Amino acid sequence: MIAIIGLVVGVVLGLFLTPDVPLSMEPYLPIAVVAALDAVFGAFRAFLDGIFDDKVFVVSFISNVLIAAMIVFLGDKLGVGAQLSTGVVVVLGIRIFSNVAAIRRHIFHA
Amino acid sequence: MSETGTPPRERSGMDRLRRALKSPSRGQAVVGVLVGILAFAAVTQVRLAGKDDTYANLREAELIQALNGLQAASRKAERDISDLETTRDQLRSSTLRRTTALEQAQKEVQTLGVLAGTVPATGPGITITVEDPKNELSLNHLLDGIEELRNAGVEAVEINDRVRVIAQTSFEEDPDGVRVDGVVLKPPYVIDAIGSPDTLAGALQFQDGFTDDVEADGGKVSIKKADRVEVSATRTPVKPRYAEAVPGQ
Structure with missing residues (x-):
């Protein structure tokens, strides 16, 4: 319940504050969002599996975001930033799909 | 997402979901904060991607590529310009030649006209x-x-x-x-x-x-x-x- 409230509050804040993202952060934001999405879906799946632990969720959320940002940063330094961020998005996308599949099995039994 | 569907047979996962929806806990608060941050960032990113102009968030390599493309285009345009200028000069000089020839012919007409008595x-x-x-x-x-x-x-x-x-x-x-x-x-x-x-x-x-x-x-x-x-x-x-x-x- 609180999670849904948090979601709504975040959307409303984002819509009304229209924050300016610092230029140096711009390449990392989309990757960070995808990584956080992956963490959230993973947590939801764990919750349905009965193995959810809020400490694990916090750590995985933050580490996911940080690692994704670090990979992009490293890619930029190595000169393959565009390719590496594509790779990160692909990997996270696959994980999100498998998590959503597990959630779907829990909810729809299919 | 969490509200979708009430399954016919209750399982442990769905039980937990229902319980969590009814009775918030400390862990849910943390989750709410993090999900809120995620939503905030996602909305920001969507807005950013929507208003993006072409070059603002391109990477260095992509910018270099774009720059190369522009340079090639400008070289091509310069070639075109010099071609067209050559054509223009040719046309101008041919016009000049024609004007000169015309003037000469008119002068000759005058001269011959005087001799032939037509003027x-x-x-x-x-x-x-x-x-x-x-x-x-x-x-x-x-x-x-x-x-x-x-x-x-x-x-x-x-x-x-x-x-x-x-x-x-x-x-x-x-x-x-x-x-x-x-x-x-x-x-x-x-x-x-x-x-x-x-x-x-x-x-x-x-x-x-x-x-x-x-x-x-x-x-x-x-x-x-x-x-x-x-x-x-x-x-x-x-x-x-x-x-x-x-x-x-």
């Missing part, structure tokens, strides 16, 4: 008045006078302001005077001649020349030099029937 002419020359009170002037003497003028380099001649004398002009006897190109002219004859006034006057006045001949016929010649003599009579040009220009000359 009025003006310039320094002399006016010769030949009086023939007894109507005894020999046509040959008059012709000799014209011939002397031609030898002296006359450029345009007219008689009595009516007939232009050119290469083809014919002279015939007539009871009333002379018939020049079919036009009957009566004395006194006024001959306007354009050329060097001194040379022309000298060509008529030498010993046993035109003046003496006319006076021998009982006539009288007066010659007046002028800085400006008008030859206003013209002829329509006649296309030659037999003679043809040799091509290529």
